[in-house]
Amino acid sequence: MENALQSNLKQDLTTLENAINNLNHVSQQLAYGGGTNRLLEQLQAESEPYERLRIMNEIKTELNVISFSNPNVGLLMYYDAGQGTYNFENFRVRGTFKPERLPVMAEYPEITYYGPYKSYNGSINQYVFSIMRKVNLQEQNAYLYIETGRNAIQSLFAPQNRKDSSRRLLILDNKGRIAFSEVPEAFPENVSFSQLASNAKSGIHGDYFWNREQSNQGWSIVSVTPEKELNRERNRWLVQITVIFLAFLFVATFFSWVLWKMVYRPLDKFHKEIKSLVDSHPEEPVEVTHIPEFDYLLYQTRRMKGKIWSLYEEIEVKEKRRADLEVEKLLYQINPHFLMNTLDTVHWLALMNGQKEIDRLVLSLNKLLHYNLGKMGETSTIGDEIEALKEYLQLQQIRYDFQFDVDMDVDEKALLIPCPRFLLQPIVENALYHGVSDDGYIYAGVEWKEQELLVTIQDNGAGMQQEMIDRLLDDDAKESHKVGMGIGMKYVKRILYATYGETAAMEIKSEPGAGTMVQLRLPITGGEQNL
Template sequence: MLIFLISSLTPFICLGFISFFTIDSIIGNKVENALQSNVKQDLMTLENTLNNLNHVSQQLAYGGGMNKLFEQLDGEKEPYERLRLMNEIRSELNNISFSNPNVGLLMYYDADNRSYNFENFSVRGTFSPDKLPVMGEYPEITYYGPHKSYNGSINQFVFSIMRKVNLLDQDVYLYIETGRNALQSLFAPQNRKEGTRRLLLLDNSGRIAFSEVPQVFSENRMFPELDENVRSGYSGRYFWNKEVSNQGWSLVSVVPEQELNRERNQWLMQIMGIFLIFLVVAMFFAWVLWKMVYRPLDHFHKEIKSLIHSNAKEHTELTHIPEFDYLLYQTRSMKGKIWALYEEIEQKEKRRADLEVEKLLYQINPHFLMNTLDTVHWLALMNGQEEIDKLVLSLNRLLYYNLGKMGEASTIGDEIEALKEYLQLQQIRYDFRFDVDIDVDEKSLALRSPRFLLQPLVENALYHGVSDEGYIYVGVEFQEDGLQITIQDNGAGMSQATIDRLLHEDTKESHKVGMGIGMIYVKRILQANYGDAAKLQIRSEIGKGTVVSLRLPSLGGERTP
C-alpha cells in the first residue's frame, strides 16, 4: 500500500509543485503587469489633464488679446470704459472655459495685493496658493495637487497650475483648476475598479506631495525608493509601481501585499483540496489492490519457491485465479526449457575439448607450412639460388599477412606491402611482362584498412585484363572526407552487362569465375566494415582497359598507433 501511494502521489506532487511555481509566476506577472498598466494609464490621464491646463494657461498668459485688454484696463480711468473692458475679459474667459470642459475654476491672482479677480466660479474660503501642495515648480509655472478645490460649487480633489502673466509692471498670475469629474476616477478610491489600490504623488525631488495611505507613506516625507530606473518593489507590507512624468514628478500605485497574493492563495487552497481528495481516493484504491492482489500474489510466491526448490518436473497446484494460473503454466514451461538448455550446454561442453584440439590443428598447419618455407629460403640462400630465395621469401611474407585474423588491425601501408610481395610472385610466375605503378599518399599509410582488400582487385586486373606489355596503376589518395583508391589497367576491358553483374548480382555463375569471387569478397568486406558509407565503382571499355574506384570513409579518421 505504501509503494502504491508513493508511486501514485509522487507524479501528482511533482506536477503540483511545477504547476504551483508556474501559475504563481503567471499570476504574479499578470497582477504586476496589470498594476503597471493601470498606473501608466493614470499617469497618461493626469498628464493629458495638466497639459490641457498648461495649454489654456499659455493662451491666456501670452495671448496678445487678453494681455492688451489688461494693459488697457490698467491705464483706463473712466468707469464706464473700465466696466466694458472687464466684461470683455470675462467674456473671453467664459469662452475659453466653455471650449475646455476639463477646466474648472479660473481666475487671475494679484500677488502684491493677495487678491483675485475675474473668477468664473465662486471661490470657497480664503485663497492662499502658499498652502497648496507643490507637485513641480518651474520658473514660469507651478503645478499643485491634488487638493480640495476652491470652487464653491464642487467638493472634489483637483489639480491646479499657476502661471505668471506676461504684463509690464504687474505681478499678476493665472490660476486654473481641473474641472468637475475630470479626475474623479483617479483620486476617488470609491470609484476606482481596484478598490485596494491607492495612489501617491511625488514631486520632482521625490517628496510625497499627496498620499492615500498616510499611515504608511505620510506626506512631506521622502519616498523610500528614489532610483528612477527602479519602477516596482516592496516597501513594508505594500507592493508599489512607479511611473515618472515628463515634467519630473511621479505617480505611485501601492497595493497591500496580502491583496496581491489573494489570487494565488485561492489557487493554492484549491490545489490542496484536490490533493486531499486525490489522497483519499488513492488510499481507497491501495486498500482494494491489497485485497485483490497481495494475498493471491503471496500464494503465487510460495508456489514459485516450491518450484525452485523441488526436483519434481511437474506440478499441478493452482491458485484458481486465471491470471496467476496462466503465469504458473508459463513458469513450468520455462522450467522445462531451462532443463533442456542445461542438457544442451552439457553436450556443448563435451564437444568443447574436441573443438580446442581442432583449433590447435588448424593453427599448426599454416605455421608448419611457413616454417617449411622458411627452411627452403635458407637452403636456397646457402646454395646461391637467389630467384628461388626471392620467390620463397615473398611467398612466406604474403602467407603470413593473408593468414592473419580478420579482426586484427591492418593499415593501408600493410596492404601495400602485401600487394608488392604478391606482384613480385606474379612477375616470377607469369611468362609475360607487365609494369605496375603504385602511387600512395604518405598521409594514408597509417590509416586502418580491412585486411586483404587490394590484392583481389589487382589479381582480377592481372588475371583478366593485362597481357604482355601490360600496365597496372594502383593509386591511394588521402582526402579530407575519406580515402580514394584507384586500380587501373590497360587490358581487354569488359562490357556494361558484365560490370552490372559483378556489382549487383551474387549468383552461382559469378562464383565460377575468379573475378566474380574476388569482387564478391571485396563487396562483402566493404559492407561489413563500412556499411553504405563505402562506394565501389567500375568503369571499363572493350579493348582499352578497366578502372576500379574505391571510395572509403576515413574509418572515423583513426590511425593505427
Template sequence: MKNLIVNRLSQVTFKNRIIVIFLISTFIPFICLGVISFYTIDSIIDNKVENSIQSNLKQDLVTLENSLNNINHVSQQLAFGGRVTLLLEALQKETEPSQRIELLSEIKSEINLISFSNPNVGLIMYYYPETGLHDFENFRLRDDFLPEQLPVMAKYSGITYYGPHKSYSGYINQFVFSSMRKVNISNHNIYLYIETGRNALETLFAPQNRKDDSRRLLILNNEGRVTFSENKDVFPENNMFPGYSSEAKSGYYDTYFWSKETSNQGWSIVSIIPVKELNQERNKWLLQVSIIFIVFILISLLFAWFLWKMVYNPLNKFNKEIKTLIQTETQNTEVTKIPEFDYLLNQVRTMKTKIWDLYREVEQKEKRRADLEVEKLLYQINPHFLMNTLDTVRWLAVFNGNKEIDKLVLSLNKLLSYNLGKMGEETTVEKEIQAVKEYLQLQQIRYDFQFDVDIDVDENTMGISIPRFILQPLVENALYHGVSDNGYIHVDIKLMDNLQITIQDNGSGMSKEEIEALLLDQKDESQKVGMGIGMRYVKRILESNYGDKAKLEIKSEVGKGTIVSIFLPVSGGENTQ
C-alpha cells in the first residue's frame, strides 16, 4: 500500500505539486481561521440573539407585572376598607329608597374617580356569584359575564388572576388580563372584577406593533400549563408546556426556539421564535463568508498559476540549455529576469563552456598521445626485430664461451623488453630503477670513459606507481650531454608531500636561454634529437598523466652541471581536469 502511494505521488507533475502545496499552505491557515471565526461569531450571534430575546421578554414581563400590580392595587382600594367598601356595606344595610339612590350615586362616583385616576385600568364591576348578577360596571358589558370560563393564570389566597382573554368591555376589542377579589363585607358574598386598560398591554399582544413579527408569546400558569398561546397549532391552550421545568429558561421544541421568564408570583411568560428565523443572521454571515471564501479560492488559484508560470519558464530555459549542452557550442543569452534563476542559468552556461573546453583539451591530449606513440616507436628503432636478433647473438656468445657478450646482450634484451611496454602505462619506482640500472650497465660497457652513478632511493617509494619510461630519457640526457671522464650522475628519489625525483650531473651545463627553450619546446624540428627528444617525451607523459599536478624543473650553470627535478603527486593516474 505504501509503495502504491509512493508510486502514485512520484507520477504527479511538478506543476500539480506546486499548485497543491500552494493551495494547502494557503487554505490550512484560512480554514483554521474560518473555523475559529465561525465558532466565535456563532457564539456571539447566539448570545446576541438570545440576549435580545431575553431582554425583550424581561421587558414584557415587567410590563405585565406592572399592569397586574396596578389592578391589584386598585382592587385593594375597592375591596378592603376604603370609602367604596364602606358605601357598599352601608348600601347593603339601607332600606330607605332615597338613601339607597344616594349611596348608589356615591359608589359610582368613587369608582369613576378611581378609574379615571388609573388609565391602565379598564372594566371595573362587582359580581354576585350566588345570583350571577353584576353591578356598578364602569363600562358597558359585551356579553354575559361568565367568570368560570376565564383562563386562570394564577390563584392566590383572596385573589385570582385571569388572562389573557377577550375583554368584557363593550368599548374595546383586545386581550386583557383581569383579577377577581372577594370584597371584605361581612355576611355578603361579593367579588370585585377588574380588567387591564386599553393601552396597558397593547404592545404585548399586538404582533403588528412589535419590531420582530416572528416572535410569539405564551402565558403559563403556576403549574406550567398554557393559558394563552399565539401559536395554538404547536402550543395549544390548556396543555402542559413541552418539557416544562421551573429552572429551564430556554430551549428548542419542534422547529422553535423558546425563552421563558417567570414572575415573582410563579406564572411565566414564554417567547417562541422559529429556528430558521433565529438563524437568519447566522445564515447571512455564512453567505458572506462563503462568498469571501470563493473569491479567496479564485485569487489563490490565480496566484498558483502565476507561481507556476514563474517557475515553468525558467525550467523551460534550463531544459533548452541542457538539450544543447553537447549539441552545439553556441551560447544562448536569454534571461528569466529572476536573479536566482538567472544565476543558475549562467552557471549552466559556464559549465557548458568548461565542458567544451575540456572536450577540446581531451582531443588535444589524444592527439599528443598518438604523436608520442609514433615518437616512441621511432625512438625504440623496431625493438621486436632487435630483441629477436639479440637473442640469437646471446646464444652464439654462450656457445662460444664469451661471457662479456652474453652479459651485454642479456642486459640489452631486458632493457628493450621493459621499454616495449605501452607508452604512459603505469609501473613502480622499483621497476623503473631496475630498468635504469640495466641501461647504465650497457652504457658503462659501451663508452670508453669512466663515470660514476649513485642511485639513492627511499625504500618507502619502491611500490609507488609512476608512468613507465620517464627516468631513462633523463639519465640518458645526463650521460650524453653532461658527463665525460670522471663524470658523476646522482639519482635521488624520496617521498615528501609528493614524490620527488632528482637527476644531477657534473657536466658542462646549460645557459638560461637553452633551459627556457627546452622547457617551452621551442627548438625547431632539425634540433629535436638527443636531449630534445627525451625531454619532450617526458614532458608529454607528465602532462598526459598528471596535467598541472606534476612539475618539471631544470637548474643548470654552464661548466657546473645540471639538476633535473620531477615532482609527482603520490596518487598518480590520468588527469581528468
C-alpha cells in the first residue's frame, strides 16, 4: 500500500514539474524574445493615441498566438510592479491582483514560483500554479505573470479524484516551509515541515501517514493520508487478495479434480492394464472410462493382450513340437548311421569274398551317403561337390543298362571356393532321368571368370521344349511338384537364392533332339561371405 502511494506521488510530481517547466519555457520566450519586448519599448516611447492602439493590438495578437499554441497555459499578462497594475491579459482577471499575497514555492532573483491557489482567471475556479519573471526592458519594472491552464494540473486537485481517495496534498517551498496545506489542523501553513516530521521520504505524524517527493527546483510535494484510511485500505487489499487466493485455490482444486477424473484416473487404468498384460487373461472384463480416446486405447491394449496370449499359446505348442522334433531328429540320425555301418560291413564282406564290383559299388554308395547326409551347417567346396558327383556317376554307370560317357573340366583355382552342399548332383540326375540314353554324354565344367564361377552341366540327350524349361524354373508350376519332374531343379534354384540372393543365376538352354545345358553363375566374393 505504501509503495502504491509513493508511486502515485511520483506521478503527481512529474505532472506538476511538466506544468511548471512549460510555464518557464513560455516565460523565457516572452521575457527574452525580441518581438514582444520591442513592441513594449515602442509603446512606452509612443505618445500618439492611434499608434499606441495599433501597438497594443499587435502585443495582444502576439500573446494570443503564444497562448493558443500552448494549451496548458492559462491566464497570461504583464504586471507593473511600480504602479501595481497589469495589462495585456488574455482572460478576464477576477478580483484584485496582489502578487505579494500568493503562496511562494520557490523564489530566485528574476523569477518566482507560486502555488497552489485559486486562479485569478475569471473563466475558471480551480487551483493553479503560476510563475512571475522579470521582463528584460530598459527603464521599466515589468514582470510577466503566467498561470497553468485548465487541464494542466487537473489530476492533482480535481474534485472527482477526491471522491475515491482520502489523499491530501502539501506543497513545500524550496526552504521546506509549508506553502499550501489541505490538512491545516495537522500541517498548518507557513510552518517548517521539519518541525513536524523528519526529512525522510515517508513517515507518520499524528494520525496521518505521509510521503514526500522533492523536485529539481527545490520545492516538494507531500501526500498525506489518514492512518485509519490507510489501515482500511490495507484491510480492503488484504480481503481482496484473500478472496482472489481462495478463488484461485478453488479454481485450481476444481481443475485438479477435472484433470484427475479425465486424465490421471484413465491413465491409471491404462497403466494397470499394461502391467496386467501377462498376469491377467484377455477375457477378463475391462473397466471403461467413458472417455472415447482412453476407451479406444484400452480396447487396443486388450486386443494386443489377446494377441500376446495367442503368441504364448503358439510358443507353447511350438516348444512341444520342438521337443518332438528333437526326438525325431535323433531317430533320423540313428537310421543313416545304422545304414552306413551296415554298408561298411557289406564292403568288408565283399572284399573278403573277392567281389570287387560289389565292393566298389558299396564303397561309392557309402561315400555319397556320407556326403549328402552331412549337416547343413558344415562348409562345402566346389572340390567336395565334384568328388561327390564322381561317386554318384560311378553308381549310376553300374545301375543303368546303357552306356554314357562323362567329361569333367574343373579349374583348379575353383576347387577351394565355398558353395552350397548337394548343388550339382540334382542337375546331373535330371539329365540322366530325362535326357541321356545309349551312347550318351555328360559334361561337367567349372570355369573361373573374374569375380564369378561359371558352372556348366551339359548332355546330348533328347532335350526339351521351352514350355518344359519354363515349368522347371517356375516355383509355382504344378508340374514341378511331380516326382522326377523338377524337384531337384527347384531345390537348386532355392538354395542358390538362399545362399547368394540375387547375385547368383541359373539358366537352362535346350532344344528337342539337341540336348540340354544348365549354367550356374556363382559370385565368388558373395559366396565366400554368405557361407
